[in-house]
Amino acid sequence: MVGSVPLVWVLTLAAGLFCIGLFGALSRRNIVGMLMGIELMLNSVNINLVAFWRYLQPTGTAGLIFAIFTIAVAAAEVAVGLAMVIAIYRARLTINADEIDTLKG
Amino acid sequence: MNPIAIGVFIVIALLTLGSGIMVVTVRNIIHSALWLIASFIGVAALYLLMEAEFLAVVQILVYAGAVSILVLFAIMLTRQVTGEGVRVVFERWWVALLIALGLFGVIVPTLWKHGATWEEAAKLAQVGPAPVEGAANSLQVATATEIGRSFMGEYLLPFEVVSVLLLMALIGAVVIAYEERTRRRRVLTLAEELALKKRGIVEPRDAEGAVMPREAEGKVILLDSEQA
Amino acid sequence: MADALTQLGFASWLSVLIASIIKVTLILVGGSVGMMFLTWYERRSISYMQDRRGPNRVGPQGLLQPISEAIKTMTKEDATPRDADKIVHFLAPVVMLGATVLSFAVIPWGRMFPVDLNAAVLFVIATGGLHSIGMMMAGWGSNNKFALLGGMRGVAQLISYEIPQVMAIIPVVLMTGSMSLQKIVEAQNDFAGLGWYVFSPVGLLGFALFFTASLAEGERTPFDIPEADSEIIAGYMTEYSGMKFAVFYLSNYMSNLAVCFITATLYLGGGNGPGVDALGGIAGGLLSLIYFLLKSFALFFVMVLIRATVPRLRVDQLMSFAWKFLLPLVLVNILSASFWVALLRWDQQWPKLTEWFGAPSTADATNWGRLAIAIVLTLLINAGAVALIMRLTNRNVQKHLYTTDEELALGLS
Numbered sequence: 001m002v003g004s005v006p007l008v009w010v011l012t013l014a015a016g017l018f019c020i021g022l023f024g025a026l027s028r029r030n031i032v033g034m035l036m037g038i039e040l041m042l043n044s045v046n047i048n049l050v051a052f053w054r055y056l057q058p059t060g061t062a063g064l065i066f067a068i069f070t071i072a073v074a075a076a077e078v079a080v081g082l083a084m085v086i087a088i089y090r091a092r093l094t095i096n097a098d099e100i101d102t103l104k105g
Numbered sequence: 106m107n108p109i110a111i112g113v114f115i116v117i118a119l120l121t122l123g124s125g126i127m128v129v130t131v132r133n134i135i136h137s138a139l140w141l142i143a144s145f146i147g148v149a150a151l152y153l154l155m156e157a158e159f160l161a162v163v164q165i166l167v168y169a170g171a172v173s174i175l176v177l178f179a180i181m182l183t184r185q186v187t188g189e190g191v192r193v194v195f196e197r198w199w200v201a202l203l204i205a206l207g208l209f210g211v212i213v214p215t216l217w218k219h220g221a222t223w224e225e226a227a228k229l230a231q232v233g234p235a236p237v238e239g240a241a242n243s244l245q246v247a248t249a250t251e252i253g254r255s256f257m258g259e260y261l262l263p264f265e266v267v268s269v270l271l272l273m274a275l276i277g278a279v280v281i282a283y284e285e286r287t288r289r290r291r292v293l294t295l296a297e298e299l300a301l302k303k304r305g306i307v308e309p310r311d312a313e314g315a316v317m318p319r320e321a322e323g324k325v326i327l328l329d330s331e332q333a
Numbered sequence: 334m335a336d337a338l339t340q341l342g343f344a345s346w347l348s349v350l351i352a353s354i355i356k357v358t359l360i361l362v363g364g365s366v367g368m369m370f371l372t373w374y375e376r377r378s379i380s381y382m383q384d385r386r387g388p389n390r391v392g393p394q395g396l397l398q399p400i401s402e403a404i405k406t407m408t409k410e411d412a413t414p415r416d417a418d419k420i421v422h423f424l425a426p427v428v429m430l431g432a433t434v435l436s437f438a439v440i441p442w443g444r445m446f447p448v449d450l451n452a453a454v455l456f457v458i459a460t461g462g463l464h465s466i467g468m469m470m471a472g473w474g475s476n477n478k479f480a481l482l483g484g485m486r487g488v489a490q491l492i493s494y495e496i497p498q499v500m501a502i503i504p505v506v507l508m509t510g511s512m513s514l515q516k517i518v519e520a521q522n523d524f525a526g527l528g529w530y531v532f533s534p535v536g537l538l539g540f541a542l543f544f545t546a547s548l549a550e551g552e553r554t555p556f557d558i559p560e561a562d563s564e565i566i567a568g569y570m571t572e573y574s575g576m577k578f579a580v581f582y583l584s585n586y587m588s589n590l591a592v593c594f595i596t597a598t599l600y601l602g603g604g605n606g607p608g609v610d611a612l613g614g615i616a617g618g619l620l621s622l623i624y625f626l627l628k629s630f631a632l633f634f635v636m637v638l639i640r641a642t643v644p645r646l647r648v649d650q651l652m653s654f655a656w657k658f659l660l661p662l663v664l665v666n667i668l669s670a671s672f673w674v675a676l677l678r679w680d681q682q683w684p685k686l687t688e689w690f691g692a693p694s695t696a697d698a699t700n701w702g703r704l705a706i707a708i709v710l711t712l713l714i715n716a717g718a719v720a721l722i723m724r725l726t727n728r729n730v731q732k733h734l735y736t737t738d739e740e741l742a743l744g745l746s
Contacts, residue, residue: 008216017144036176037129043145056227060247072270074172075171087281
C-alpha cells in the first residue's frame, strides 16, 4: 500500500469525504441527517490521522491513539445527540431543524 | 508498484465516496443510514489496507455495529411520514453545496502542492531500525500491544478523561431520553388482569383502549409503577 | 501458499491473488459443508432426545437430507411483499451471510490459519455485530409488523449480549498477552498439549460466560426471541421464502459453527492435544484438525442439549440476564484474571517487581507453589462471585414470582 499509493491520494479521499459530510450537515433538514453528515466528517478526519501515522511515523502510536480518541468522542456525541433528538421529537413531534424555532426572534 | 494495492485502493475509495454521496443525497432517511454503514465499512477497509488492523476492527465494532444501529433506532423511534413531495433539504441547499465545493477546491490544490515533500518523508519513514548490527532493516508497524502501552503510559490522563466522558455520555443519554415512569402505562399480564377482574376491579380504558388509572376502594391503582 | 506459486513462475501479485482465491473458496466450501452436516447432526441428536428417529431416509443414516432440502428450497417461489422496500429486502440476507463468512476469515482450522490478523479475536466479535444490520434491514424492509418487532428484538439482544461477550474474552487476552488467535492457541500448548484455559478457574468461568453470551448472539434456543415462532411468527424472517430464507438459514448455522470454532479455540486449546507435537508435520496437522473438529462438535452437541431442555426466555428476563447476571460476573472474572497474570507472569507486567524478587522461571520450585496460590485465589474469587450473584438473582426471582392481592390492587409487583 505505502509503496504503491501516494499519501496525497489518501488525503484527497479524506478531503472529499469531509466535504460530502459538510454538505450533508449543512443541507439536511432532518437532525438525524445532520448527525450522519457530522459522522462522515469525523471519519474523514480519522482517515487523515491514520494515513499520516502510516506514512510518516509508522513506529509511533500518536496517530492511532488520536483516531481512537476521535472514535470515543464521536460515540459519546452520537449517544447524547440521538437522545436529544428523541426528547425533542417527544416534545415537538418533529425533528426538522427549521421547525424547532422557539427562540426565533 | 503493486497493481493489486492500487486497484484495491481505487475500489475502496469509490465505495467510500460513492456511498458518502448517497448518504447526503438520498431522499429516504433509512436508506441514507444504510449507505452510511457502507461508507463506514469502506473506511474500515482503508484502515486494513494501511495496516491499522486494530483500528479497522474498532471501526467496524463501534461505527458499523453500534453507531449506525443507534442512528437507525433513532430514525425508527422518530418516524415521520417520509412520503413524496416532502422537503428533505433546506431551501438554500445550494449555498451548502457551494461551501463544500469551495472547501474541496481550496484543500486539494494545497495537498498536491506538498505531495512531493511528503513522498520524500514517507520514503524515509518506511525504513525501520536494524534489529541487529548489520542485519537488514525491518519496519515494525505499531500494533495493538503498542497502543495499549501508550494508553497506560504516555496518554494515561487523556485516556482517563475520555473514559469519564463516555460515562457522562452514557448517563446523559439515559437522563435525556428517559420517559418518566408516570407517563408510561404498565402492561398487565393475563394472570394479573384475571385476578383484577375476579376482585371486581376492571380497569377503565380511554378512547384509544389504553388503561386509565382510577380510584378503587379509596386507593389509587398505580398501574404504572414498577418500583418493586 | 503464495510463495510456492511464486516458485512455479507466477508474478508475485498474481500468486497472491491466486492463493487468496483458493483460500476463499476453501473457507466458503468448508463453511457451507460444515453447516449442512450441522443441520443433520442437530436434527438427529434432538430426535433421539425426544424419543424419535429424525431424518433417516435420504442417503445413509439420512446424511443427504440437507442436500435434498437445499434442492427443495431452491425450487420454491421467491415471494416479495408488494409494499416492501425491494432492495433492502433483497440485501438483508446477503448482509447476514457476508458478515458470517467474514468471521470465517480468521478462524483457525486446527493449526491452519487462513489469515493471522493481529486483532483476530475482536474481529470475530465485530463481524458478529454486523448481523444486527442484516436483522434491522430484514425487519424494516419486509414492511410487516412481526418482522419489524423481530428485527428490533434481535438488534436489542445482539447489542446487549455483545458487551458480556467481548468482556468474557478479556481474561484470555490478558493471560495470553495477545489478541492473535495463533498466539492464543500456542499459549495453551503446555502440559503435553493439555494446558487449555478451561482448566483454570478464570478460564472455566470465562468459558461458561462466553458460551452463554454466544448462544444469545447466535439466537440459539433459550435466547431465540427474535424468531420466536409462537409469538411473532418467524420474526425478521417472516416475509422470506425460497432461496432468501435458505440464505438466512445458512448464515444462522454458519454463525453457530463459527461460535463453536471460536469457543474451542479460545478456551479448549484449538487444535492442541496430546500427540500433536510428537507426530509433527502433516500427520500432526491432521491430528490437530481432528481434535479441533471433535471439540467443536462436542460444543455444538451442548448447544443441542440446551435447546432440548431449556424453554425460551421472556424479553425482560433476557435483558436482566445480560445486565444483572452476566455483566457483573464478567467483571469479576477480569479481576481474577489480573490476579492470575500478576502471580504467574509479573516479569512481563512489572519490571520493578522483577528487580526486587527476580523473574519467575518455569524451572523454579516456587513456580508450582505460585500456580497453586493463583488457582486457589482465583477459584475463591470466582466461586464467591458466582454464589453471591446466584443468590441475589434467586431472591429477586422469588420476590417477583408471587404477587399478593394487595400488591396487585396497588399495581405494585
